[in-house]
Amino acid sequence: MTFLQKLFKSRNIIDIVAPMNGRSVDITEVPDPTFSEKMIGDGVAIDPSDGTVVAPVTGEVVQVFPTGHAVGLRTPSGLELLVHIGLETVGLKGEGFTLHVEKGAQVEVGAPLLTFDLTLVRERAKAISPIVITNMERVLTLEKLPFGDVQVGRSPLMKVEISRN
């Protein structure tokens, strides 16, 4: 293997796919400054069209929020991703959310993470759901794919290159 091939092989590039059906927008469009100002990290949000949520990457479930409205994942290469269902959903205290994974589980991209009651979330909170990289210090490049209609488990959302440590 040549030096350049080795260099290329050592790059950590992660494709993040849509964890839900709906319409994708930039994180800056989210009507909550905690997310839109990237205080938690950079990413994309989806305005969901149904209540199915799947793993946007292959990796480990590193956080399952006690209230069931968010799941944290870490890829084998070390990218951390938070899938946060809706805004102000912490106030629902778990109502309307059904988790399908436990902390520590290994999941493949497309595996079911949770389901939620979209009607209830729309009525009592906001449904727009940020998908955020929480360890931006590892990110070398972040490409957001064209915003618009996305299909759960299929449509690419972001392409990220992270450093080796």
Added chain:
Amino acid sequence: MIERIVAVRLPNGLHARPAAQFVQAANRFKSEVTLVKGERMANAKSIMGVIGLGVAPGETVTLRVDGSDEDEAMEVLVRLLTRVDEETR
């Protein structure tokens, strides 16, 4: 290593904005900072870990700080956990 038990007074608990501010503050110190709630514990320098604890208003957590700047870190971080003003919403 120093440890303090803190009743979190933040109106929305340690979520979203206050969690981000808390983690940013923790990262300014050299010391290792750990937040413990019941049987769960998190690295206080990781936003994922901290918001994943799901600390609600009025809940009690243990803050553990270990390192050369532990006293100063403890003072700053306890103050952030016990804020009640509008900025924390």
